Amino acid sequence: MPISIPRRRLTVMLAAVPLAAAAALLLVNRPAPHNGDAAREAVLDGPARSVILLVGDGMGDSEITIARNYAVGAAGRLAMDSLPLTGSYTTYAVDRDGRPVYVTDSAASATGWATGHKTYNGAISVTPDGRAQPTILELAARAGYRTGNVTTAELTDATPAAIGAHVADRSCQGPADMAACPGQDRTRGGAGSIAEQLIANRVDVLLGGGGQRFNQLVQAGPFAGRPVSEEATAAGYTLVTDAAGLAGARSGGKLLGLFATGNLDLAWTGPRAAPYPANTSPVACTPNASRAAGQPQLSDLTAKAIALLDAPSAKKGFFLQVEGASIDKQDHAANPCGQIGETVEFDRAVKVALDYAGRHPDTLVIVTADHAHTSQIVEYPQTDDHHSPGAILTLRTAEGAPMVVSYATTLPGQSQDHTGTQVRVAAQGPDAFRVLGVTDQTDLFDTMAAALGVTPR
Ligand SMILES: [Zn+2]
Structure with missing residues (x-):
């Protein structure tokens, strides 16, 4: 039963809040709750x-709450908290026999929304029997939409790969990485590595890291012996490698932005989590002073991708996927400030994306994650024999309070693991109501296909 507090008693309780705490609560940017009219208006x-589609890799509810507490306070709200229609979805993978695997990786999960099909961990938009399935990006391109793929990881990493390539294993990122994908090997007549397929798919805007994959030499065909990047420029891509090059890119052509050999640099830095009794004194995170000069941030890449993809005179707009990849990677590393x-x-x-949608309300914006992850907000360690068995760090939040973050899905010092809980899927705009309730990751494919009017599975 819900607990109801009489209004008079609530007033007394509020009066008891210390003045400094009350002032801090007034400073937070908390929107008014939606009323019935606002909710009805949000259903389009x-x-x-x-x-x-914006994907926080490994961004479960725990990761969102940790970032919110730290950056804007427990009563504050992030931009991603402002989407009016929110549901949860299940993320499980399957094995080769179709039985559920309760903890997914990024390849199987992205294949879910990219194609509408469940698959095995490691698969990139192929079903467990090895059949390639058309992706939402491919269907959108075929129907006349412009397409974009943006990430802080290598462009050939699992999440960006799944909307624009089909390989048996996520490791097949460049032509020199094909050991696990004989069926896609170009020397045997296959479609090639993820890097080669992204280019062959003519994705209009590709922005991220992974220069090392595009520097690998093509193994067969007219470009044999030359880097994938040369095949890209011959196919009409302009190649840029820094913020200045990105700023100079003009709409109309195809753009390949490779801003790092591997993943893009982290935005923030701070102490790693470590086993108790370490890290019980609250610390703050700092901006990463060693980010490469001229390397754009994810928000810069997103703004430029939208500017390039939106041709105002075109009747059809675009499909764009944006991935914040290193939330996951720093969760694996038990690095709270990085995460x-x-x-x-x-x-x-x-x-x-929301600012753009504010000016273009015919845009469906979806914010979600591919799977949940390790980090948990836990109580402050009580005694030497009552504390997290994992690695911890105590952070001083925006409100000046201590927040203990624990990583304990594996032993301290090991790479931490994904977890299998459902994750948030939030949306606004046409067809956004389809994310309401509890759905499955594969249902997001149908939501996007309906919104774009492309043929679903
Ligand atoms: Zn991961």
Whole structure:
């Protein structure tokens, strides 16, 4: 039963809040709750002119709450908290026999929304029997939409790969990485590595890291012996490698932005989590002073991708996927400040998308994650024999309070693991209501296909 507090007693309780704490609560940017009219107005039928899908890799509810507490306080709200229609979805993978695997990786999960099909961990938009399935990006391109793929990871990493390539194993990122994908090997007549397939798919805007994959030499065909990047420029891509090059890119052509050899640099830095009794004194995170000069942030990449993809005169808009990849990677590394900084930067990218949608209400914006992850907010360690068995760090939040973050899905010092809980899927715009309730990750494919009016599975 809900607990109801009489109004008079609530007033007395509020009066007891210390003045400093009350002042701090007034400073937070908390929107008014939605009323019935606002909720009804948020439910719009499709189709949409454009779809922007923003994925926080490994950004479960725990990761969102940690970033919110740290950056804007427990009563504050992030940009991603402002989407009016919110549901949860299940993320499980399957094995080769179709039985559920309760903890997914990024390849199987992205295949879910990219194609509408469940698959095995490691698969990139192929079903367990090895059949390639058309992706939402491919269907959108075929129907005349412009397409974009933006990430802080290598462009050939699992999440960006799944919307524009089909390989048996996520490791097959460049032509020199094909050991696990004989069926896609170009020397045997296959479609090639993920890097080669992204180019062959003519994705209009590709922005991220992974220069090392595009420097690998093509193994067969007219470009044999030359780097994938040369095949890209011959196919009409302009190659840029820094913020200045990105700023100079003009709409109309195809753009390949490779801003790092591997993943993009982290936004923030700070102490790693470590086993108790370490890290019980609250600390703050700092901006990463060693980010490469001229390397754009995710929000910059998102703004530029939207500017390039949106041709105002075109009847059809675009499909754009944006991934904040290193939330996951720093969760694996038990690096709270790295993880939070990536979540905050991802939220800035969400704000860019929402600002665009504010000017273009015919845009479906979806903010979600691919799977949940390790980090948990836990109680402050009580005694030497009552504390997290994992690695911890105590952070001083925006409100000046201590927040203990624990990583304990594996032993301290080991790479931490994904977890299997459902994750948030939030949306606004045409067809956004389809995310309400509890759905499955594969249902997001149908939501986006309906919004774009493309043929679903
Ligand atoms: Zn991961």
